[in-house]
Amino acid sequence: MTDAGSPWLVVGLGNPGPEYAGHRHNVGFMVADLLAERAGGRFKAHKARAQVMEGRFGAPGAGSRRVVVAKPMSFMNVSGGPTTALRDFYKVPVANIIAIHDELDIDYGALRLKLGGGDNGHNGLKSITKSLGAEYHRVRFGIGRPPGRMQVADFVLKDFSSAERKELDYFVDRAADAVEALVIEGLERAQSTYNS
Secondary structure, three states: OOOOOOOOOEOOOOOOHHHHHOOOOHHHHHHHHHHHHOOOOOEEEEOOOEEEEEEEOOOOOOOOEEEEEEOOOHHHHHHHHHHHHHHHHOOOHHHEEEEEEEOOOOOOOOOOEEEEOOOOOOOHHHHHHHHHOOOOHHHHHHHHOOOOOOOOHHOOEEEEHHHHHHHHHHHHHHHHHHHHHHHHHHHHHHHHHOOO
């Protein structure tokens, strides 16, 4: 059960540094950047080895929710440390944490919102689950499977193709909408709108 009085912690997963910026594995960072822009905030360095933006989602007044949007500045496979440090610093219950991440087993651009579950081999989720347990929310952003015999690691650490980039802004925008809906309206309503 989410806690209405507590802030939400929205963690976009990715790898820091300009050489990773456009990679499929960094789609969580892309969505986090858009959420921060929408909330009118700027990312600032935090002692938890993360960039954070504090703001609100929703219309001003009783319906708005306090959020901390974060991008761990550790590498993907050790995202759990910064996420746990931010949870402790901002006193966020695990049920109010959302991880935004790339997902191989979903078609490109499709979204799945869920609470809890396995990590499906995703090292960022594996690290967070090891630190926090599995009962946090996930916004899974489909990137599809690698073509032919390409290794998964090579695929996720490559930029989106030129064909994919034509639709990327739209899909990132939709994922940001889904995160806001999850925070404001709750999981079931957000799932009914955005799970594809």
